[in-house]
Amino acid sequence: MSTVNLSLQAMNALAKEILIAHNTNEVNAEQVASALTAAEADGQKGHGASRIPSYAAQAKSGKVNGHAAPNLTKVAAAALRVDARSGFAYPAINLAIEAVSELVSETGIAAVSIANSHHSGVAGHQVEPLAQKGLIGLSFANGPQGIAPWGGNKGLFGTNPIAFAAPRHKKKPLVVDMSMSKVARGKVNVAAQKGEPIPEGWAVDKDGNPTTDPQAALDGTMLPMGDAKGAQLVLMVEILAAALSGSQFGYEASSFFSGEGASPNVGQLIIAIDPGPFSRKTFAQRMEHLMRAILDQPGTRLPGVRRFDLRDAAAENGIDLPQELFNDLQSLRG
């Protein structure tokens, strides 16, 4: 497959230009383009440039309000609420991160729920900025249905990522970021395109039976990581992200991909913790003990490290887009 190499600056500018040409204001286009570029740089292609065409279609149709200004409210002493107002998630998330990281310096722990939001992209990017400021971050997001409740066969929940970041002294933070599905739905798509079977345990068909047929899997539901235990975590995330913010559940939310339908209006929750007061300032030292104990064992690595390496490489060498996607993006320019 032939590819086109772009610098990160070029990808950012291209994404921004396309969004502005599709009913999105400059402030929002800037933030969305930055988030997609950061995802692409980290090798998270499912949240990167491949999203631009569907984002543009949704902004054009008004399914996502490209002109929405997210609205921040302090609802209790350590609690914030951002209403994304059916706009893109990233401007709401940026506002939320900024506000919660200020508030937590007074309160030790603080949380911000994000209501009426959209696809929130790389979950790790919602907590890494907190860890860069010396804070622990936790985030939870729901999405359109893809996972059934355990024992059932109809998709109710999204793949509902959890992210966690912890600061390290003079080092890049530890970042954990995972969807709650066993594998990303994208992997099933790839198998379907290639006409190859998928391993048992990834997904079930529309009747809830195990399947290795990727098309039957796409018509069915994805299985959670950790099976029955993971299914409970999926439910936990759904409640923290959607019920707490007063947003739509996975089974109520429209697709993040098509330009049709109402806004998905899903939710997110970001929690920030200042380790200083809890740990009596021992946190940084203790983290290093733990990281060393892990890395002393051959064959181990710390979560998130691979993404940082890819990010460094992308800053130097740019990113490679499939020719077909690049052509699509060219045709969408203003």
Place this chain on the structure above:
Amino acid sequence: MSTVNLSLQAMNALAKEILIAHNTNEVNAEQVASALTAAEADGQKGHGASRIPSYAAQAKSGKVNGHAAPNLTKVAAAALRVDARSGFAYPAINLAIEAVSELVSETGIAAVSIANSHHSGVAGHQVEPLAQKGLIGLSFANGPQGIAPWGGNKGLFGTNPIAFAAPRHKKKPLVVDMSMSKVARGKVNVAAQKGEPIPEGWAVDKDGNPTTDPQAALDGTMLPMGDAKGAQLVLMVEILAAALSGSQFGYEASSFFSGEGASPNVGQLIIAIDPGPFSRKTFAQRMEHLMRAILDQPGTRLPGVRRFDLRDAAAENGIDLPQELFNDLQSLRG
């Protein structure tokens, strides 16, 4: 196997009497006995009466300080710290739950870390009382080493449970409670006693190789639920429970079972969230929509329901202890 039936009151009194006879003061003995009885009633036998002999041995030797009074400090506007002072976990947890549920009514979210603690028993019991008060609860606990970092072969982390509870309108709360190991180590013990193989995927031997030999598994480490993804959750819990509270990591902590050695001094974290301000009071209604969407599918049930049923049955019919355990307990009475 013959069993002895005891009322919950009788088990509670027996546990209390044994603890008091083993260097534990009445206030602590009362709380520990209640926690063990509640575990037994919920069918969580690994955290119930079977713990009494090892708790007594640890209190007698001073490995656990049976006379410790946990100490509560407010460390920031929404942040509390309890030092369990190398005593039993339950008095510290009870103090923590009481304090955090008061504080959160002002702050929307609040957290309490518990330092220098011990075996914290049924994780769900740390969050269920919060949900009974209309709050969302999250808890994280670490324990002595049983799980290796992903790619490694030496145990660093405990089985590190996560619990979550959410309130329901005029109904028992939703309670999620799970260890991060694929199965409890106790199941491997049972297989070893019976001389039966264990399924592949539960554990690895001391060299990190897959094994179906339960003895090799006991000499090795348990595998996390969800494999590589679960391993990251194990690490997240270790940081939230131990690094944040300034407690010992799994690889530093002594056994929860033997009377020998220093105090394990592990940690816990409990987070309380008041859903009212975040959700603009829509939470209860939205929870019911979600619960109904799950239960509308045949074959599903809500997490925690089985335990409530067992609890009701135990209140009525008491609990059954193995004759051998009952004899042991009789011999430990004061």
